[in-house]
Amino acid sequence: MAPRPEVGELRPSQLLYVFGIGAIVDLxxxxxxxxxxxxxxxxxxRPLREDRLLEAVKGQLGEQVERLVLPPMEEDALKAALEPGQVGVPVSSFPSFMRCPLCNHLGPRRRGIFDLKMDLMRPDRTRYVHSNCQKAQYGKPAVLPARFLVACERGHLDEFPWVSFVHGGKKDxxxxxxxxxxxxxxxATDLVVRCQACDSKRALAEAFSEEGMKAYSCRGRRPHLRDFEEECTxxxxxxxLGASNSWFPVTLSVLYVPPSLEDELARYVEERWSTLSDVSDRAVLGFLRKQGQLGPLAAYGDEQVWRAIEARRNEAGTGDAGDLKAPEWRVLTRPESAPSASDFRLRExxxxxxxxxxxxxxxxxxxxREVTALTGFTRVGAPMDFEDAYAPKSEHRMPLSRQPPTFVPAAEVRGEGIFLELEEEELAxxxxxxxDREKRFLAAHEGWRRQRGIEPASAGFPGIRYVLLHSFSHALMRQFAIECGYTAASIRxxxxxxxxxxxxGPMAGLLLYTAAADSEGTLGGLVRLGRPEHLERLIVQALEDVRLCASDPLCSEHLPGGDSGPRTLHGAACHSCAFAPETSCERGNKFLDRGVLVDTVSGSPLAFFEGWLTRQGSPTS
Incomplete structure (x- = not known):
């Protein structure tokens, strides 16, 4: 098969969070x-090794998954320049309907009408042109993709039914x-599609009306897999085109936690585990020794090294395969006994x-070090809108391949962070x-799920404990972003x-951390704020800032569920005071209420921090 032309570039992390499999990349x-x-x-x-995450992915997608991989890329820049199009992530032009900006011609790609013009030296100039445009005076004009599509909640995406739409359902x-x-x-109110043969015309705004697409049935199209599913209801x-609800990633992520390293040999094995994990026989160690690839392990005998490899492999296969946070909690709450590694270092x-x-x-x-894997995606609604999107067999999560995959794309980022554990007795x-406040959140949660047909309605409720931790996390996140120099979207x-x-359980803690693919996430700007001389002032300032909101008293009076039904799952919180960027919040800005932290203008006498702030007084400069 001939190599495909290069048409653009993406960062590995973008292929997980923004432009993953099934997403449309607007070049x-x-x-x-x-x-x-x-x-x-x-x-x-290139394989990316993270045993805990791999086990969790297997729990979602099946035991056939063998590895996590970084997107295909050419590490040799010179070779990539000399052999363009030989490596990368495959893409296909979508949608097929194009529009000429000069003559307004609208139609699917056909050779002789819309032709692809490639530029191997400037991939960003690759484009389709209208070869027989009647209004073109100088050259062939570049055409634009039609910016209307149709999608359903089960993840299907298809071309807009232009012919049927303009003729009122007729296709003759x-x-x-x-x-x-x-x-x-x-x-859309200013756009009109017209048929030149019969002079039928229709405004595009009708497609977005309440009855707009009810006359059309979903064909079950999966363009990223080049196939159709059975009839979709x-x-x-x-x-x-490019709407924010056209693609939502379903991801799993873990923080790297090194195993307990009791001796020097185990530490050396851990540092070289990406190589040693594939050693399946003791004889392979002899080959690695001759090649000089054992490093400090060369000081030990093959039998000793083999036993250490087996111990590391057995340790990786045990523990909390389905619980990603329990191992992290144990090591974060016991930093004095936590092992250190090049990608993991704690200090109380x-x-x-x-x-x-x-x-x-x-x-x-x-x-x-954070490792994230992409396991699927949803459309129209975010994964948290469909609880079953994380289930092994979900009608809402769209798969990444036609057959059960043997590998899934992943990415790793490195950073720094601050972990706070609250006193369990005080919190309980x-x-x-x-x-009363918890019942209000529970009622909103149940109403929200019933509105979407998710049963049982009470399942998945995180409780008032989570509301407090989540609200406190967002308050600190906004204050840290002001002080440390990182953008708000860089803190998670x-x-x-x-x-x-x-x-x-019990667990009651929060970790605020940076995660960047380069050295920006590990410059120390966030860790510095955790020192005692800074942290107290920042906590006080963060809590005082959320006491008032620019939208008060409307914001402070907002109740979970709202006054007109279960529309929202937050209390006193909005973009002016508590909401965080999508990349930062693990719950989509749900279950937030600054009233659980401090006394707002509407009154919160049972706020967790209120009495302590009164004793502390105003923050010092």
Whole structure:
């Protein structure tokens, strides 16, 4: 098969969070879709080892998954320049309907009408041109992809039914279509599609009305897999090209936690585990020794090294395969016994004096490594809108391949962070006094799930403990972003919230950390804020800042569920005071309420920090 032309570049992390498999990548002159795993060059995809994450992926996708891989890339820049198009992530042009900006011709790609013009030296200039445009005076004009599509909640995506739409459902006329604008705004209300043969015309705004697409049934198309599923009964919706609800990733992520290293030999094995993990026989060690690839392990005998490899392999296969946070919680709450590695280093520091009764432990994570794997995606609604999107067999999660995959794309980032553990006794006592507030959140949660047909309605409720930790995390996140120099989107949260009655509980802690693919995430700007001389001031300032909001009193009076039904799962929280960027929040800005932290203008007498802030007084400069 001839090599495909290069048309653009993406960062590995973008292929997980923004432009993953099944997502549309809007390039300067093209609209392309990232194709399924069958079309990836697995031989050029470098394995990424993270045993805990691999076990979790197997729990979702099946035991046939053998490895996590980085996207195919050419590490040799010179070779990549000399052999363009030999490696990379495969994409295909989508949608097929194009529009000429000069003559407004609208139609699917056909040779002789819309032709591909490649530029091997400037891939960003690759484009389709209208070869027989009647209004072109100088050359062939570059055409644009039609910016209307249809999708359903089961993850199917298809071309907009242009012919059927303009003819009111009839398909017997095949005249030339023209998409013209009646105004300058570019809105759907100003766009009209017309058939030149029968003069039928229709405004695009009708497609977005309540009855707009009810006359059309979903064909079950999966363009990233080049196939169709069996008949789909989900309701079709018109969406715009590049709409934010056209693709949501379903991901799993873990923080790297090194195993307990009791001796020097085990530490050396851990440092070289990416190589040693594939050693299947003792004789292979002799070959590695001759090649000089054992490093400091060369000082030990083959039998000793083999036993250490077997011990490391057995340790990786045990433990919390389905519980990603329990191993992290254990090591974060016991930093004095935590092993250190090049990608993991903890240091406990003094607690803020004013909050000693509320905060049990402050741990600085000077080195962290986060590994994330993509297991599927959803459309129209986010994965959290469909609880079953994380289930092994889900009708909402779209697969990455036609057959059960043997590998899935992953990415790793490194950073730093601050971990805070709250006092369990104080938190448990506070939770007991929050009966009314917790019932309000539970009612909103149940109503929200019933509105979406998710049963049982009460399942998955995180409890008032989570609301407190989540709200406190967002308050600190906003304050840290101001002080440390990182952008708000560069700081993420990882919450550890479980009641005493839950398996693995109790847990009550939060980790705020940076995660960047380069050295930016490990420059020390965030860790510095965890020192005792800074942290107390920052906590006080963060809590005082959320006491008032620019949208008060409306924001402070907002209740979970709202006044007109179960529309929201947050209390006193909005973009002005508590919401965080999508990349930062692990719960989509749900279950937030600054009223659980401090007394707002609407009154929150049972706020967790209120009494302590009164004793502390105003923050010092």
């Amino acid at each position: 300067p002159n093209l609209s392309t879709m990232v194709m399924g795993l069958e079309e990836w060059d697995g031989a050029r995809a 006329c095949h005249g030339q279509l023209v998409l013209s604008e009646r105004g300058l705004s570019g809105d 989900a309701e079709l919706r018109a969406i715009l 520091v003094e607690r803020p004096a004013a909050f000693r009764k509320l905060i049990r432990k402050v741990v600085l994570a000077e080195r962290l 006592a506070w939770c007991e006094r929050q009966g 949260e990882r919450l550890y919230s479980r009641g005493p009655e839950e398996e693995g």
